[in-house]
Amino acid sequence: MERIREAIEKARHERQSAGTQRQGQAGTGGASPVDGTVTDDWISLPQFDVNPKSLRRNRIMTLEANPHATPFDVMRTKLLHEMRSKNWRRVAFTSPGTDCGKSTVVLNLAFSLARQTDLRVMVIELDFRTPSIARMLQLDDGTNFAKVLSGTAQPRDHIKRYKASLAVAASKDTPNSAELLHGTKAAHVIDAIEAQYQPDVMLFDMPPVLVADDTMAFIDQVDATLLIGAAEASTLDEIGRCKQELETRTNLLGVVLNKCRYPETS
């Protein structure tokens, strides 16, 4: 067990050193948002379009700058600052239980980040139990990133690009999801995708921590994690247990309390 942990730490360190070298070459002093390198593979990803009305129905408000997007733009700025200073690239989003708003936050943050056109942002849906990104973005084209993780399909067939800066890998219901996420194959697939497409930021939409072990199976592959709780649904005890578990294994960026209701002002 200790040997596995050491190997994971070494892999993470090597990943981060590679990032440092990229930064050094670019001479920006920032995280890789950065050298402006766009790989041919990124450019040749098949494209999708969005329906702004349907996005709004799904509470995705960040396609354009507007007052509803501001909280996510603030989160974007803080996240980028933290990632640049630590040379991080991969962030996981999880929650204590289901329905806390992870996918909504991930997509809002992704579109907000993608408005910075010098960035390449990749969203990867690893919630194989209640996948929702295809529905939220109206991607009804059969893409299923689980097939890429299992090694039965190529990334280019299951990742779609929106405009220049955002790529999305949506998934479908998949059995044995914890096993898929646990394997060293998953780590290699994600490493290979990062090397091939060179996204500056990778956002992973994960399942809840207290529902299954999928997230903890994968957590060593990310640099940092954001925990999303739902007001009136996640208890303090649940949030505390998740925090404790996550902090032993990852850099916990913080806890976002979503779905807060404010009294009407007259």
Ligand SMILES: Nc1ncnc2c1ncn2[C@@H]1O[C@H](COP(=O)(O)OP(=O)(O)OP(=O)(O)O)[C@@H](O)[C@H]1O
């Ligand atoms: N801030 C919010 N206020 C009100 N409703 C919200 C908010 N954020 C998300 N929702 C709604 O809550 C529901 C669940 O959101 P979402 O699918 O993003 O959660 P999730 O944590 O990804 O769920 P799951 O665990 O099923 O993957 C959706 O109907 C979404 O529109």
Ligand SMILES: [Mg+2]
């Ligand atoms: Mg979700």
